[in-house]
Amino acid sequence: MFHQIQEFDTHLFLALNGLHTPWLDTLMYYVTQRNTWIPLYVVLVVWLIGTYKQRAPGMIGSLVLTIIIADQTTSSLFKPLFERLRPCHVTYLQGKIHLVVEGCGGTYGFASSHAANSVGLAMALYLLVGQRHPWVHWFFAPWAAAVSYSRIYVGVHYPLDVLVGSLVGLAAAVIAVKSVEKLLALKKRTA
Template sequence: MIDTLNQLDIDLFLWLNGRYTPWLDPIMIWITERNSWFPLYALLIGWLIYRYRKQAVGYILTIIFSVAVADQLASSVIKPLTHRLRPCHELSLQKLIHPVLECGGQYGFCSSHASTTFALAASLWLMLGKQHSWLRWGFLWAATVSYSRIYVAAHYPLDVLAGTGVGILSATLCVFVLNKWQTRSEAQKLI
């Protein structure tokens, strides 16, 4: 069963990674680079502060904790436990893949890019999605960043899928803690 699932994952990776075009390479490199998104993060923080004033501190801290938990679960817990090589480190795939960047770390399960971007998107959606339906576009952004990891040959599809789950789970946990804290703070004000 696991061998079959692994082979399906490899086959899907090879198919997706094989759908490259040279003009898309620099775009995918830009999308996959973490530093490319710093202006978006700064804009997001500025918007939260402008729109929510004092509440923004709780929202920003929740996002930071959610992203940090997702990153640490993916990088410091799951990758060392699974030891699944990235496709770009897999010798049997070297002639079949289209690597666009240096390969990076040895292990790829699960994708830290997917976990952190989905943690950010899910945190925003869970905290503010009812008020701002446009925040749903954060999931498309996270999916695009996650797909870029397959495009550059850094991750298999299951690495990305698992990272997505880790990100959404960490966001759900951190937003739950924020909601509990806010409820407790409001109850103490009434006393």
Template sequence: MIDALLRFDTDLFLFLNRHYAGWLDPVMVWFTERNTWIPFYLLLAGWLIRQFRTQGGWMLLTIAAAVALGDQITSSVLKPLTLRLRPCHVEALQPLIHPVLPCGGQYGFASSHAANTFAMATVLTLLLRHRSPWVAYLYVWAILVSYSRIYVGAHYPLDVLAGAGIGTLAAFGSVWVYTRFYTTTKAKSN
């Protein structure tokens, strides 16, 4: 069963990775690079603080907690535990894939990029969906960043799906803590 799942994952990776376009390479590199998003993160942080004041600061801490939790589960727990090579490190796959960037770290299960982006999108959606419905569009961003990891040859689809799931769960847990803490703190101040 596991072998069949991994074989399907590899076949799906090869299918997705082989469907590339030269003009799309720099776009996917831009999406996958972490530093690309620093201005976005700064604008978002400024907007949260300006719009929600103290509560915005707590929201930022909640995002940071969810991202840190998702990142640590994927990078410090799952990658060393599973030791699943990134597709770009599998010698038999190297002639079959379209690598856009140098391969990076040796192990890929689960994707930290997917965990981090889905954690952030989920926290903001859970906290702000009633006040700012546009935050749901952050899932489009998270999906594009996650797909870019397959496009550049760094992750299998299962790596990305697992990372997205871990990030989403980390967000739910962090928002649960935020809700309990912020509600308690707010009640004490009134």
């Protein structure tokens, strides 16, 4: 059963990774780079502070905790535990992969930290402000999907890596937001 899932995942990876064009290579190269999004994060933090004033530190804390949980779960727990090679490190796939980025990243890829972090951030924002500001969901959900898909496109993650990373991100957001809310409510009661 596991072998069949892995085989399907490899075939799906090759199909999705094979859908490439020069202009999309350039776009996905930048979409997949973490530093590309620093200005977006700065604007987001400034917007939260300007819009939510005293509530902003708790919201920003929720976002930071989401990323810590998502990133550490995928990088420090899953990758060393499962030791699943990234597709770009698999010998028999070498001539079949369209690798857009230089280097392949770490040896192991299950699960995708990029997917966990981006989906976690999008979900945390939805939980925090999505009801009041629907545009946040309409912007960050496709953004998280693009960042997640870029990992397959550039050749460094299987679809299952991205799917599980996304699920980790969703769970991390719920845990972080609820934990910070409970902590702030407890602090308010004891003050």
